[in-house]
Amino acid sequence: MHNVIENRFIRAGLFIVVFSWFIFTVYEFTRSAVNIGKFNFVVFLLDTTGTIGLAFRMAAGLMALLTISFFAAGRGLTEPETLTSLRWIILGEAVYLLALFPSGIIGLIIPNIGIVIEWGIPCIIESIILPFAFFKLFMELKPQHERGGALKWGLTAGTVYIFVFWLNNAGNWIYTVMEMGLAYLANYPLNILSFTLTVIGLFALALYMAKFSRELIKRGAVEEVDIQKVGVIATLLGLYFLAVYMMWILFGSVGGWSPWYQWFLGHNMDLWAVCLPIVGVPMTFYRRLS
Structure with a gap:
């Protein structure tokens, strides 16, 4: 794994992705903070907890940026220092994610099945299951612990994360169809494409990640991590976000503004993922570039 970081293409890609994650989070935190108190009490409560959560993600992003900067500068960190940094990032x-629980x-x-699908279920799952996996990973990333436990919970968290991406985005597309009518899909091929990429494509990627994780957890050896497969997963995930975003850039709000665009462009905290191919592609061709 050390050799992976030594690869200059992967190192540069990681720096760009982490930098994008941090800057995007700073932007969303600022936007959220200045809007607190502008709406009713329930929105105020959710905005407040969400903003506090974003503050912690922003701190994690800063720690990640500082950590990867050492590697990008060629200095690196000792294993205990790296593990300590990772633990604080994960925390x-x-x-x-815990801050999303009130939203869930x-x-x-709310007595609306569409809201339950679009909002309730995804927020509950990502605010309970993911933090649990991250806290387990936090505990396993101690220098004295075997790496098998960290591998297990890291892969578990990664798998659940992709399923959450699917739940969030598929739920919002389904809610959009419920609100706008089936014609919003049937009359616009680009919407059919976006819907298919979201509901079927992301789900297929989540299943692939689950299969990959299960096989690797059984072996339990960090040294057996297939960097190329990790790169493929990261690239495909990033390409999903990039494809949907570019469809909007090139063709606008196809069929008119809808809950889908409101979610994807206005409330989506993971748009930074459009940068993932920058690190995913060199990981996919890792052996060739090393």
């Missing part, structure tokens, strides 16, 4: 992300509760109790 910050876990708290960010509100989304479940």
Whole structure:
């Protein structure tokens, strides 16, 4: 794994992705903070908890940026220093996800099946299962622990994350069809493509990640991680976000503004993932570039 970081293409890609993640989070935190208190009490409550969560993600992003900067500069860190940095990054992300729990509760109790699908279920799952996996990973990333446990919970968190991406985006597309009518899909081929990439494509990627993780967890050896497959997963995930975003850039809000565009462009905290191919592609061709 050390040799992976030594690869200059992967190192540069990681720096760009982490930098993008941090800057995007700073932007979303600022936008959220300045809007607190502008709406009713429920929105105020959700905005406040969400903003606090974004503050923790921002801190995690800063720690990640500082960590990768050492490697990008060719200095690197010792193993204990790297593990300590990773633990704080993971903890910050876990708290960010926990802050989504109130949104999940509100989304479940609103008497609207569309809101439950679009909002309630995804927020509940990502605010309970993901933090649990991250806290387990946090505990396993101690220098004295075997790496098998960290591998297990890291892969588990990664798999659940992709399933959450699918739940969030598929839920919003389904809600959009419920609100706008089936014609919003049937009359616009680009919407059919976006819907298919989201509901079927992301789900297929999540299943592939689950299969990859299961096989690797059984072996339990960090040294057996297939960097090329990790690169393929990261690239495909990033290309999904990039493809949907570019469709909007090139063709606008096909069929008119809808809950889908409101979600993807206005409330999506993961648009930074469009940068993932920058690190995913060199990982995919890792052996060839090393």
